[in-house]
Amino acid sequence: xxxYEKNENExxxxxxxxxxxxxxxxxxxxxxxQHGKNEFSKGEKPSLIxxxxxxxxxxxxxxxxxxxxxxxLLALKHGEGFIExxxxxxxxxxxxxxxxxxxxxxxxxxxxxxxxxxxxCFVIRDGLRQEIDTAELVPGDIILxxxxxxxxxxxxxxxxxxxxxxxxxxxxxxxxxxKNMLVLPQxxxxxxxxxxxxxxxxxxxxxxxxxxxxETGMNTEMGKIAxxxxxxxxxxxxxxxxxxxxxxxxxxxxxxxAVILFFIGMRQGSDLWSMIMLAVTLAVAAVPETLSLIVTxxxxxxxxxxxxxxxxxxxxxxxxxxxxxxxxxxxxTGTLTQNRMAVKRLCLNGGKPVKDIDEFSEDQTTFLKMLAxxxxxVVQTDEEGNTQYIGDATETAIMRLFNExxxxxxxxxxxxxxxxxxxxxxxxxxxxxxxxxxxxGFIVLTKGALDRIPFSRGNEEExxxxxxxxxxxxxxxxxxIALGIKRIDALPGEEELESxxxxxxxxxxxxLIDPPRPEAALAIQRAKRAGVRTIMITGDHAATxxxxxxxxxxxxxxxxxxxxxxxxxxxxxxxxxxxxxxxVYARVAPSDKIRIVEAWxxxxxxxxxxxxxxxxxxxxxxxDVGVAMGxxxxxxxxxxxxxxxxxxxxxxxxxxxxxxRKVYSNIRKTIYFLLVCNLSEIAVMMFAQIVGWxxxxxxxxxxxINVLGDGIPGLQLAKExxxxxxxxxxxxxxxxxxxxxxxxxxxxxxxxxxxxxVLAAFYVGAYVPAGMGNPSxxxxxxxxxxxxxWTSILHIFTVRSRESIFKRSLLDNPLLVASAASMLLALVxxxxxxxxxxxxxxxVIERSHWFAAVGLSLIPTITAEIRKFFDNRMDYNEYTEVxxxxx
Numbered sequence: 101x102x103x104y105e106k107n108e109n110e111x112x113x114x115x116x117x118x119x120x121x122x123x124x125x126x127x128x129x130x131x132x133x134q135h136g137k138n139e140f141s142k143g144e145k146p147s148l149i150x151x152x153x154x155x156x157x158x159x160x161x162x163x164x165x166x167x168x169x170x171x172x173l174l175a176l177k178h179g180e181g182f183i184e185x186x187x188x189x190x191x192x193x194x195x196x197x198x199x200x201x202x203x204x205x206x207x208x209x210x211x212x213x214x215x216x217x218x219x220x221c222f223v224i225r226d227g228l229r230q231e232i233d234t235a236e237l238v239p240g241d242i243i244l245x246x247x248x249x250x251x252x253x254x255x256x257x258x259x260x261x262x263x264x265x266x267x268x269x270x271x272x273x274x275x276x277x278x279k280n281m282l283v284l285p286q287x288x289x290x291x292x293x294x295x296x297x298x299x300x301x302x303x304x305x306x307x308x309x310x311x312x313x314x315e316t317g318m319n320t321e322m323g324k325i326a327x328x329x330x331x332x333x334x335x336x337x338x339x340x341x342x343x344x345x346x347x348x349x350x351x352x353x354x355x356x357x358a359v360i361l362f363f364i365g366m367r368q369g370s371d372l373w374s375m376i377m378l379a380v381t382l383a384v385a386a387v388p389e390t391l392s393l394i395v396t397x398x399x400x401x402x403x404x405x406x407x408x409x410x411x412x413x414x415x416x417x418x419x420x421x422x423x424x425x426x427x428x429x430x431x432x433t434g435t436l437t438q439n440r441m442a443v444k445r446l447c448l449n450g451g452k453p454v455k456d457i458d459e460f461s462e463d464q465t466t467f468l469k470m471l472a473x474x475x476x477x478v479v480q481t482d483e484e485g486n487t488q489y490i491g492d493a494t495e496t497a498i499m500r501l502f503n504e505x506x507x508x509x510x511x512x513x514x515x516x517x518x519x520x521x522x523x524x525x526x527x528x529x530x531x532x533x534x535x536x537x538x539x540x541g542f543i544v545l546t547k548g549a550l551d552r553i554p555f556s557r558g559n560e561e562e563x564x565x566x567x568x569x570x571x572x573x574x575x576x577x578x579x580x581i582a583l584g585i586k587r588i589d590a591l592p593g594e595e596e597l598e599s600x601x602x603x604x605x606x607x608x609x610x611x612l613i614d615p616p617r618p619e620a621a622l623a624i625q626r627a628k629r630a631g632v633r634t635i636m637i638t639g640d641h642a643a644t645x646x647x648x649x650x651x652x653x654x655x656x657x658x659x660x661x662x663x664x665x666x667x668x669x670x671x672x673x674x675x676x677x678x679x680x681x682x683x684v685y686a687r688v689a690p691s692d693k694i695r696i697v698e699a700w701x702x703x704x705x706x707x708x709x710x711x712x713x714x715x716x717x718x719x720x721x722x723x724d725v726g727v728a729m730g731x732x733x734x735x736x737x738x739x740x741x742x743x744x745x746x747x748x749x750x751x752x753x754x755x756x757x758x759x760x761r762k763v764y765s766n767i768r769k770t771i772y773f774l775l776v777c778n779l780s781e782i783a784v785m786m787f788a789q790i791v792g793w794x795x796x797x798x799x800x801x802x803x804x805i806n807v808l809g810d811g812i813p814g815l816q817l818a819k820e821x822x823x824x825x826x827x828x829x830x831x832x833x834x835x836x837x838x839x840x841x842x843x844x845x846x847x848x849x850x851x852x853x854x855x856x857x858v859l860a861a862f863y864v865g866a867y868v869p870a871g872m873g874n875p876s877x878x879x880x881x882x883x884x885x886x887x888x889x890w891t892s893i894l895h896i897f898t899v900r901s902r903e904s905i906f907k908r909s910l911l912d913n914p915l916l917v918a919s920a921a922s923m924l925l926a927l928v929x930x931x932x933x934x935x936x937x938x939x940x941x942x943x944v945i946e947r948s949h950w951f952a953a954v955g956l957s958l959i960p961t962i963t964a965e966i967r968k969f970f971d972n973r974m975d976y977n978e979y980t981e982v983x984x985x986x987x
Contacts, residue, residue, distance in 0.1 A: 103256045103314045104284045104294045111256050115240035122224035122242040131238035138237040138316035221252040239313050246308035248490045254320040255311035257281045257296045262307035262523045268433050271639050276305045306492045322714045342838045357782050358382045364789045394770045398818035402763040410747035411756045418742035421725050423760025424706045426831040431711040432638035434732050437614040441497035445611040467608050469512050472502045474533045474547040497612050541589045544600045550582040556603040577647030578611030621652050623751035631830035642686040649684045664688040675699045693719035704834045761826050770817050773899045776850045777810045777892040783855040798941050801885045808923045813896050816916035853963050854891050857956040861887035864952050878943040889927045890957035893920050898964040
């Protein structure tokens with residue numbers, strides 16, 4: 101319904117209300133039954149069962165479930181061996197518990213943040229002024245709003261007294277808009293131009309008004325955007341896609357290897373059920389059971405670190421996705437800027453522009469007192485003792501500077517009391533106050549647009565200089581306010597009050613701007629060094645956005661500013677083709693933001709979108725990572741996000757990117773570590789079966805190695821710190837494999853070496869005489885088991901860093917060292933205590949075998965260190981260049 105094109109009588113009649121008495125209690129009940137409560141649909145929370153089923157869709161988890169079922173059936177048939185399915189099941193439960201618990205904590209933290217809507221509002225009902233809960237509002241209610249009010253519903257203005265509304269949370273427009281009751285033409289008019297309408301969630305910055313509620317809840321403009329979020333589909337994160345591919349590849353290798361091993365065993369005359377058990381065990385060995393758990397722990401550890409840095413993660417995978425972010429699409433108002441106007445420059449008549457406002461002359465102080473006297477902004481102190489500035493953004497900026505200079509407005513008003521005022525209007529573009537002069541007579545101060553204030557005609561050179569100064573300020577995207585003054589002897593009557601607005605003397609001008617956050621520029625530079633491009637998306641004017649972007653070093657000489665109108669003329673294909681040419685998108689609509697995000701994604705970029713307003717919410721959900729502001733952010737924006745900045749600090753995003761890169765690096769280390777161990781197990785079992793050595797290590801031994809050698813120490817990789825230059829490298833592309841950067845070659849090399857030393861260990865124990873003992877298959881199995889376990893544990897120290905193990909302090913990750921040492925000792929106990937080892941098929945080995953085990957277990961670590969030495973020498977020049985640029 102186009103309420104803005106109807107006069108007040110039509111609106112009142114259609115909504116069955118009365119301007120003087122409002123709705124009756126009976127009519128309110130009737131309308132509440134029709135329209136429901138004035139609140140957003142929060143959506144149905146998924147049940148615990150649905151949440152569990154969602155997490156069970158993970159490929160590696162599915163493989164583990166299948167393996168657990170087969171293992172349990174085989175154990176049930178033989179009446180023994182239940183430890184395998186129990187351990188696998190325990191790992192699955194631990195994964196689910198960690199993921200669900202973390203997401204639950206994030207949601208509870210989110211619920212603790214402040215709601216968007218104010219809890220109560222004033223209405224006229226039954227002819228009385230009443231304060232009610234905003235949720236009880238219905239269409240037809242007459243609401244009363246004033247300076248500082250948060251508008252509780254969409255409404256048509258009935259009466260207005262200099263009403264100014266900040267609609268930045270809805271439209272992105274940073275300047276307050278004047279509202280009145282004038283009927284608008286019968287055309288489709290954008291929200292930002294509906295001057296007789298006020299909208300839910302927007303803030304009254306000046307004046308007061310009465311209005312009739314036209315829409316509530318999900319039917320408000322804000323509610324429509326909230327509903328639109330449900331149609332925005334969020335795909336899998338890059339991490340989920342990569343882990344799916346890894347899981348599928350591992351599963352394929354596991355199945356093929358198990359089938360081959362089964363047929364080889366059957367051809368050699370092995371027992372059917374024994375080969376089924378061995379094939380299932382091989383499949384379990386091939387799948388790194390702890391990978392999903394370690395990934396979850398790495399993400400959880402990242403979440404914990406981010407919380408300490410004021411970033412609340414709502415979905416675990418968002419941690420890693422942040423690390424791969426290559427483009428940050430950021431809203432300007434309140435995100436890159438402070439969302440509050442500030443005086444940046446001023447100039448007195450005949451003087452030079454003052455950029456350093458820290459030191460004021462006496463004349464400049466007097467000028468500031470005049471500006472404050474002509475302002476209606478309210479300064480108050482809240483319950484916690486914090487100073488609050490309420491009113492028009494320009495006037496609050498003036499009062500903020502006034503207070504910073506230690507000036508006292510009460511003293512100024514006591515000396516020069518205001519006796520009359522001609523209010524500001526969008527048509528006049530100025531306001532005038534009349535002050536009583538203690539010396540006699542009255543002082544007229546007029547504040548507003550330079551070209552609207554009727555100054556007395558001076559010489560042409562003086563006028564030209566004033567306008568040249570104005571144009572210089574405006575060219576730097578400053579909002580320019582001029583001040584004129586004159587003295588009169590007598591106060592004119594109310595009808596002749598506007599007659600004083602002529603022949604004013606120019607006092608000076610002041611330039612204001614919504615300044616960038618102090619930390620934003622440094623954060624953008626840090627992001628740029630990390631290969632992350634920052635894009636500004638705003639509903640503000642192109643000139644203002646461009647000026648801020650240049651100041652923040654977002655907009656370079658070879659990049660452009662594009663407006664929403666220009667975007668509308670582009671097809672999706674044209675936008676995708678030219679998307680990299682633009683760094684600033686001005687005057688854009690919510691639908692434009694989604695197109696921008698999707699265009700970058702089509703280029704293979706991982707996109708993070710930051711914002712705080714309702715208009716940001718659809719794009720927050722469409723982005724790979726949606727980042728909402730915790731303090732200034734609306735409830736809709738928070739609900740659509742993956743991460744919430746509890747300090748509203750843009751720099752926190754870059755810290756989160758750093759933490760995400762640490763997580764991604766640790767996940768790659770985990771994959772490297774686990775795959776070398778698991779592929780070595782497959783290789784030695786396949787080789788032993790082919791050459792007729794039989795079962796090199798039993799299923800129970802494999803399971804113990806996967807838990808003691810791989811799992812427990814591997815968990816500590818999740819807490820590894822990052823390399824010093826991790827933020828000096830380019831982000832990982834969306835299409836890049838987890839095995840990129842030569843990791844696959846390293847895994848293959850280390851797998852071959854580890855497999856050879858394990859085979860050598862079995863051969864020594866099974867075929868080479870040692871001391872007083874005779875070689876035997878049991879000794880070969882024990883020695884192979886010991887070397888396989890030790891090799892896995894020692895290997896974890898080589899994967900911690902591409903640097904030498906001697907350059908990384910063991911104290912950096914004491915839990916890793918402690919768990920590795922404990923597992924090494926546990927393996928020794930299993931091989932030296934007959935009462936324990938006998939139940940696992942292990943035997944006591946000779947002293948010479950122990951020396952052989954130590955020597956063979958060290959070989960993979962030594963070869964890895966030699967490879968790293970030569971790799972680092974080859975990369976030396978590249979690293980020194982990066983290090984130099986980092987400084």
